[in-house]
Amino acid sequence: MLFSLHNKKAAITGAGSGIGLAIAQVFAQQGAEVHILDLNEATAQEAAQSIQRQGGKASAYACDVSNQAQMKVVFQHIGPLDILVNNAGIAHIGTAESTSEADFDRVMNINVKGVYNCLHAAIPLMKENGGGVILNMASIAATIGIPDRFAYSTAKGAVLTMTLATAKDYLKQNIRCNCISPARVHTPFVDGFLAKNYPGQEAEMYEKLAQTQPIGRMAEPVEVAYLALFLCSDEAGFITGCDYPIDGGFTRLNN
Incomplete structure (x- = not known):
């Protein structure tokens, strides 16, 4: 079966709703054992139960990606890992003038430090497992100027460059790392x-x-999930260090 994830274990952050939930559902349909990480315990549990009702394998964890100690505990509990999807993130509207220090710090803690915390905790598990795949959720805001998205664009730009750095650093450990950059979903x-x-x-x-x-x-969340499925499957084994816009033509055709 093309794009099979049978015998693969996947951890997906922010998977209680939206894009993360769609990724978890598609991965489970393709045979993965999915671990749903979300700040909201109720939505995480419901997401896992909905997958279980469809015959899939899923577990739920209530956790804060900005808390490194907490994330280390969660990933140690998950154990050997094949796939990490860093999807958790928050939005913010504002310019450099109108963005408060507290709001800027909050966006950086979740959208940047949260990705780092998960990489820091998950990569050793992938190395022990002989390799793996990392997929980060960036945004078209990482490469295109969008009005009133100063902090958000800054954070997603960091996610894009963390993707490149991680892909470069772990080539020899058989760990691939790519990112997806959606427009509006x-x-x-x-x-x-x-x-x-x-x-x-x-x-x-x-x-x-x-x-x-x-x-x-x-876009519909499932359309992003299908791209995530391809990039995390063995069929994408020659792809690493790449950013994939999924934007309805926004990046190249909006002129």
């Missing part, structure tokens, strides 16, 4: 953002945001 976060900031205008504003992609719509 229709997740519960988007719906919550619209409800909070544009009450009564949700449908209108959703369509406006969707049309910023030349393809004319937002």
